[in-house]
Amino acid sequence: MASRLITLTTDFGLVDSYVAAMKGVILSISPGCQIIDISHDIEPQNIQQAGFVLASVVGYYPEGTIHVAVVDPGVGTARALLAVEMDGHIYLAPDNGLLGVLYEKRSISKICKIENKSLYMPDVSRTFHGRDILAPVAGHLANGLPLDEVGSEVTKYNKGDFVHPIISPDAIRGSIVYRDHFGNLMTNISKNDLESFDPVLVEVQTGYTKIKGLCQSYSDVEKGELLCLIGSAGYLEIAQREGSASDKLRFPIGTEVEVTLKASS
C-alpha cells in the first residue's frame, strides 16, 4: 500500500480527547496510517483562521495527502460535509466556508457531498461529526476508496467570505487577517499583489503607524523596530524584530492596512 498521510486541523485544543478520538477512528480503519497535526489551536469556531492556517501549509505536503479540517459551529444543522479534490490533495471539511481560501488558491477537480452512511461510525452523534463521519471517511480514502464513493458530486458550495484586498494603480487596501505565535500580523495582501511595485518605495499605514519600505528579513532593522516583509506564507506581514508587533500595536484582526507604493520603473 502506498504511503498514507492524513493531516488534521481543528479548534479542539490538545487538552481534551477529541483529537485523539478522531485518530483512534482513523487508525482502526487504516492501521499504521500516518497522521500529522496541522493545528488544533484554531480559535474556537474561527472558520476563517482554520482556512488560512491550512492554506498556508498544504503546498508543502505530497500529492495524495488527505486533509481533514473541523471547525464546525453548525454541527447538527443541515450544513453538508464535503470531500474536495484540489491539485491532487483531498480535503474533508464542513461546507461552511472553511475551504474558501483554498478554493481561491487551488485548482478544484471535484467536490462531493459526503453521504455514504456505510462509511460512518455506527452511531453518529449530533455534536461530533469530525469523529463520527470525517475521520472514518478519511480512513477509508487513505485505504484507497475512490472519492466518488463518498457521495454525489455537487456544484453549489459555500465559497466563504475571503476578503480580497482592493487594488488600485498606486495603492492596495487590505486588512490584518491573522496574528501568529510570534506576534507577527499577517495581511490578506499577497506577494503577487505587490510584485509589480518597488519594495523600497512601499509605505504601509495601519492606524497611526507608518512603516516605510519592504524588508527581506527581520535583521534588516534594529532590534525592537517594526518592519514589513513578505512572510513565509507569501503574504505581507507586519513584524517587530525580536519582539511582538501584535503586543506593540494591539491591532485587532480586521484592522485595515493601506499600502501606497510606486511601480518600479
Place this chain on the structure above:
Amino acid sequence: MASRLITLTTDFGLVDSYVAAMKGVILSISPGCQIIDISHDIEPQNIQQAGFVLASVVGYYPEGTIHVAVVDPGVGTARALLAVEMDGHIYLAPDNGLLGVLYEKRSISKICKIENKSLYMPDVSRTFHGRDILAPVAGHLANGLPLDEVGSEVTKYNKGDFVHPIISPDAIRGSIVYRDHFGNLMTNISKNDLESFDPVLVEVQTGYTKIKGLCQSYSDVEKGELLCLIGSAGYLEIAQREGSASDKLRFPIGTEVEVTLKASS
C-alpha cells in the same frame, strides 16, 4: 509484525521534554512503533481527570492498543505500577485510582503488577517511572511480550473514587466532573442513567440555573443560550451555543447537578 500502537496520557505538558523522553525510550525498544498522544495537558496530579479523558477515547482505538497513563503524584513511594488487560487493550498506569473509571466501564481480563526489572531502563530514577519503567515495558509489550512476563497477577488494586450519581425514580443527583476546551461542563450522569426518561420533560438544575429539556445538538437553541445534551463521550453536558458555559456559569468541578424528569410513557 502487526501494527503496533501505543497511546500516552500524562500531566507533563508539551513544553518540557518529559513526553519526548518517553517516546525515545519506546522507539529505542520498538523502532517504528506508532505513538499517539491522548493528552499531556491533564491538570498536574489530577488523577480523576486523566481517567476521565482516557476512558472517553479508548473505545475508538483498535484491539491490541497499549495505553500508557502517567499522572503519578506518588512516584517514589511504594505504590505499584500495573499492567491491565481490559477488552483486548492493555493499560499501563500507577495503581493510584487513575484507571478507576475504566474498571467501571470495561471488562477486566487480568491485572499484573509490573515487577520484571529486566524490562526497566538500566538506571531507574525515583522521580520519573513513566520514562524508566512504563515506557520500556510498553515498548516490549508492543514487540509481542506476553502480559504475564511483566509481573505476577494481583487481585487487590486501587479502584479509585469514581463518584456515581444517585438515582431515584424521578431524579438523578450527580456532579460536574470535567470542563472541556470549549467550556462545556460534563457531568457523571451517563446516557444510560437517563435513557428510560423523556428528554423533553427533563429539567436540569445546578446552583440557581435551571435548564429545561434535553437537546440533540447545539443548534437546537439560539446563539448564546444554555442547553443540556448528551455529549460525544456519552454523558450529560451543560453547554452554551457558540459560547462557553463554564465562563458564563463559573461552576467549579464538583458542583452538584440535579436532574428531575418524568419517565416516558
Place this chain on the structure above:
Amino acid sequence: MASRLITLTTDFGLVDSYVAAMKGVILSISPGCQIIDISHDIEPQNIQQAGFVLASVVGYYPEGTIHVAVVDPGVGTARALLAVEMDGHIYLAPDNGLLGVLYEKRSISKICKIENKSLYMPDVSRTFHGRDILAPVAGHLANGLPLDEVGSEVTKYNKGDFVHPIISPDAIRGSIVYRDHFGNLMTNISKNDLESFDPVLVEVQTGYTKIKGLCQSYSDVEKGELLCLIGSAGYLEIAQREGSASDKLRFPIGTEVEVTLKASS
C-alpha cells in the same frame, strides 16, 4: 530502508502552521519517515532553553536519529546552519550556540556547514530556514544521504555560553537555568558535580531560602514542603512536593544557587 526517525525542537508554538510546514517538507522527501516533537514551546528566541531541553532527551533516542532544532533569531543574517554528528546522532541547527550544551556533553565526530543548495527547497525564504533548508536536508539525510554531502567540514563554530558552575572543595556555585511545567527549578549543577559529597549534609541556598539535604524522591518530604533532588535529567533541582517551587519562590532564571556540602568520608 532502516527505521527513519527525525525529532523537532522549535520555538514555533503549536497554534500556527510552521511546524506542520516543516513536517510536510520532510514527508514529501522521505515518505513515511517518523517525526517526533521534542518541544515547540521553547520561549521565543530562547536558544539556551532549546539546547537544555534537547540535551536532556537525546540520550533516550536510538542511534541514527536526526534532531532538527530551530530557534533562530538570526535567520536572514550570515549565521551558518550546521549538520553535526555526535555519538551516532545527527543534529541540524543554526550555528548560534543552541547546540552548546550538547557539545559539552556529547562526543563530536564531525561538523559540516550546510551549503549544498541542491538539497534546499526551490525558493528559500529569508525568514524560515527551518522549513526551506533544515527540513529538506533532514529528509535527505533520513533517506541515507551521507553527512559529507550537505557541505564542507568546519572547525570553527559557536560553542554557546553554557555557564558551568564554580566548584570549590566544599561548595558549588551555580544558577537556575530552567523552570519546568510543574514549577521545578533546574540548575546547571549536575549529578557528577555532586557525587563525591554526602547528600545528607548538603545545604542548598538560593536567595533567603535554605534547603537541607538531598532527597531521592518528592515523597521524602511532606506535601507543600520544598526539597532538593537530582531531577530526571541529571541536574540538581529545587522542587515542592505536589506544588510549584517556581510559584512559591518566584526566582527568575539565572538566580544564583549555592550548595555547601561535606565530602562523604
